Amino acid sequence: PVANTVQEDLPQYRTEIPPAMSLHYHMHRGALRGTGELTWRPGAKGYVARLEGRIAGFSILTWVSEGGFDAAGLAPVRYTDKRRGKSELAANFQRGAGKITFSGPSTEYPLLPGSQDRMSWMIQIAAIASADPKRLSTGARLAMYVVGARGDADVWSFRVQGTEEVATGDSPVQAIKLVREPRKPHDTRVEVWLAPSLHYLPVRARLVSEGSALELLMQRAQPAS
Known part of the structure; x- marks a missing residue:
């Protein structure tokens, strides 16, 4: 079935794609403590963005977004979400057919310009800020349309809350905080801190969904090999 899409017009932003980076985080998921690594690799033929979370040596989540670039910035083609003990799920951005489909649910969504997935939005928001820092006043x-791997899709509307100091592993970093408030009861609440000194990539993030929180706090960053 084709699901109803958003009823509001979403802006198309200018973007400046950040260079290849590898960001290492402390990761909290509920009471569990571990590490997270976000790897961003853009290239002439497209990009791969990957976030892997590990606790006690075990991978507990892996999010991977692969795609290319278009006038709206990142243009995902496939997003996969793998969690420990569960089957991998995928969202497929069928650009030729103009629709988004899923490996599990039979739901389909129209593919809107600028649509992102639950991994690529972290890079897309940095690219928007890099192209026009005044957008973070x-x-x-x-606002952007964000799609998960479980048949979920919605507008994520962020409000800029101002600059805060984030205590990362290397040294305190000035970062701009944005918050996405839920629109419906089971929506994800998102807080993200973007660092101008790191091409506006996230030095801290907190995602809360149905009472479960995932938190990332950067310890170090380096150019991706």
Whole structure:
């Protein structure tokens, strides 16, 4: 079935794609403590963005977004979500057919310009900020259509809350905080801190869904090999 899509017009932003980076985080998932690594590799033929979370040596989650670039910035083609003990799920952005389909649910969504997945939005929001830092003025709003691997899709509307100091592993970093408030009861609440000194990539993030929180706090960053 084709699901209803959003009823609001979403802006198309200018973007400046960040260079290849590898960000290492402390990761909290509920009471569990571990590490996370976000690897961003853009290239002439497209990109791969990957976040892997590990606890006690075991991989507990792996999010991978692969795609290319278009006038709206990142243009995902496939997003996979693998969690420990569960089957991998995928969202497929069928650009030729103009629709988004899933490996599990039979739901389909129209493929809107600028649509992102639950991995690529972290890079897309950095690319928007890099192209026009004034978009991160306190009180400003950024909005994008974000798709998960479980048949979920919605507008993520972020409000800019201002600059805060984030205590990363290397040294304190000035970062701009944005918050996405849930629109419906089971929506994900998102807080993200973007560092101008790191091409606006996230030095801290907190995602809360149905009472479960995933938190990332950067310890170090380096150019991706």
